[in-house]
Amino acid sequence: MTIYWTEFHHKNWRFRLAATEKGLCYASPHHLAVNEMAAFLQKQCPREEMKENKKILEPYAAELCEYWENNRQEFVSKVDLCGTPFQQKVWQALRHIPFGQTVTYSDIAKSIGKPNAARAVGAAVGANPIFIIIPCHRVIGKNGTLTGFRGGLDMKKRLLALEKGQGI
Template identity: 55%
Template sequence: MKQAIFLDTFLGRVGIAQEGEAITHVFFGNSVRPDAFVEESTPLLEEAARQLREYLEGTRKEFDLPLCPHGTEFQCQVWQLLRQIPYGTTITYGQLARMVGKPGAARAVGQANGRNPISIFIPCHRVVGAAGVLRGYAGGTEQKKKLLHLEGALPQKPGKEKKK
């Protein structure tokens, strides 16, 4: 049985789901069928909610939770690499493709990134298009922008320099 709880955040309504002893999904709004889970708190979900709140308050930079995303071998490889992108840092889809060992597979990496079922905890928001262009995100590009702003990682547009 899959349990889930919901939090109201500056990103809107965020759900966190657990199956067995691991977090399996983070979702925004009502993007999951209601019959996919039972709305019920567990110690693990409470801990995940606490860590998410701390992150959104700017006091947590890393998560310490058991995560179990379900996907293909390639997707899981991409998702594992996403977890290695440091807080406050962005990389491009091309860079991520090279990390995966498939330098010509930026589009496939982007598709795997987009299917990440545990967004935020597996930080797919830290991957941007070439020249820092914000591409799709499960919660929408505005949510991605908010998360990158929180981390101080909004990419600079070409020709614009940070003020000192």
């Protein structure tokens, strides 16, 4: 199987995407090192060939651009996520956080039937390979503070402001 990847630019957003024939498997802000994507994909799919192909990734990029234009609140593209069963549960729970709302790590832990696993949920959220589409930016600390985000806290603030109709 081949993993296709490319970089996209939309206004002041730059990002990298990768997908298999089954769906999107990686999305990341551009400012992270290019070797982060390669390292992640090699770890998750060690025997797969990587090829750059912008055309294959255009439908995924289009959804992200619509989101940044405030014309999309839900992503419908297929995803192909590699992770442990626990991570898969957490990532599925993240997809159910409504646009413009936030939840805590404890809320996610309770929603997957593991009320004492907030720290493990935090680790799974941090391992999310598809930023924005799997909306880990909507998870905040129990005291309401913004917590870590692969794209940085400034990006997290911008994404939450966008979803609250405050622009970016």
